[in-house]
Amino acid sequence: MGVLGCADIALRRMLPAIAASDAARLTAVASRDAAKAERVAARFGCVGVQGYRALLERDDIDAVYVPLPPALHFEYVAEALLAGKHVLCEKPLCTTRAEAAELMELARRQRRTLAENFMFLHHSQHAGVRSLVDAGAIGELEVLSGSFGVPPLDPTGFRYAPSLGGGALLDVGVYPLRTAQLYLSGEPEVLAATLRVDEATGVDVAGTALLCAPDGVAAQLEFGFRHSYRSRYALWGSEGRLSVERAYTPPEQLKPVVRLQQQDRLTELAMPADHQVRNALAAFAAAVLAGRNGPVGEDASLLQARLVEDVRKVARIVTG
Structure with a gap:
């Protein structure tokens, strides 16, 4: 190589x-x-x-x-x-x-x-979460939420250069978008979105998106690089809620904790450490x-690219 x-x-x-x-x-x-x-x-x-x-x-x-x-x-x-x-x-x-x-x-x-x-798709914790969902741990999925945010990055780097494909959507926003594909059925539609654009650089530095699958299950997503660090997603169903707190960049030594809430019971599951890279x-x-x-993974990659374009199409642009 x-x-x-x-x-x-x-x-x-x-x-x-x-x-x-x-x-x-x-x-x-x-x-x-x-x-x-x-x-x-x-x-x-x-x-x-x-x-x-x-x-x-x-x-x-x-x-x-x-x-x-x-x-x-x-x-x-x-x-x-x-x-x-x-x-x-x-x-x-x-x-x-x-x-x-x-x-x-x-x-x-x-x-x-x-x-x-x-x-992140190659970390075994996500297969573990999928198994819990398939086994009925949260009943029928109703809503997915996902967030990936990091503190401000090097302002001279490519992430702040529009000509190089910079911006939060392509850098960190694609993670929760890809997560929505993991758990929502069919091809989700982007119903609404926001993008906050930095006036000095012209790139989006934060954003949100609301997606809906053909069966009505929704995904509420947040991303950006003007945030305190957060890397998580949650699945809320008819009988419980699963939260993945180190979803996208867990260190290989870490045993990620997945939290399962069912009525008045909270179960913390330590997933095996894994080396996603x-x-x-x-x-x-x-x-x-x-x-x-x-x-x-052609279909997933093309759907991902389409979702990114759709977020840009429907987004309300806010500057500052």
């Missing part, structure tokens, strides 16, 4: 996971800055390459991880697929549904694996090695 870029998510999460993996070997990391590429490569025991295209031209790389800013995903994922590489792309796959669909079709034509990297990488490697030539 090769890595296109030295983004923070790559340095903190994915590069250590690839370097420690039994299923993949870290071969090279690329940066536009040759010195930076060499520093990162020395840290992780691989080759440093100046320039993303130079890495894609290497014949000792089968697959690449793309942690670039969202607006650059379409260009470099397409180039990687055309160069014959399998691709694990950091979420969101693209900034528009049309671009995501085009990459899916290109992956099929090139017979290469393409996966959108939503790492390692699991996400392992799932991608398994798909490649199994000859999964084409997009992985």
Whole structure:
């Protein structure tokens, strides 16, 4: 595997996971800055390459991880697929549904694996919650709520640059949107939304969305990066309520607590510690090695992209 870029998510999460993996070997990391590429490569025991295209031209790389800013995903994922590489792309796959669909079709034509990297989906706590829901722990689901907010980030980073696909919706809002897909049936409709836009940068820094599934189950979602940290979702049903308090970025040593409230009884369930980054990488490697030539999770990724666009379409914009 090769890595296109030295983004923070790559340095903190994915590069250590690839370097420690039994299923993949870290071969090279690329940066536009040759010195930076060499520093990162020395840290992780691989080759440093100046320039993303130079890495894609290497014949000792089968697959690449793309942690670039969202607006650059379409260009470099397409180039990687055309160069014959399998691709694990950091979420969101693209900034528009049309671009995501085009990459899916290109992956099929090139017979290469393409996966959108939503790492939280690979933590076992969510399968545990799904089992509780399926077993009737909360009765019939009525409402889902989800929140992902973080304190203000580096103002010079890509998250505050509209031209690079910045903004809270694409960065943290996609997590509760993806959660809604996990538990709501059918394809939810976005009924209402708000986006708070920072006047200085022009990017959305906070927002909310109200979704409704075809069966009437609703999802109330909140996100942003002008908040105290919160990373949770809850499922409220006819007979109880399930709360997941460390939903999206739990440390691998943490045993996440899921709270089940049923009438006057509260049960706290300690879920097993899990390594969602390692699991996400392992799932991608398994798909490649199994000859999964084409997009992985295509329907979910395209629905995700459509929901993002719909939030923008219906959102009430507030500045300040």
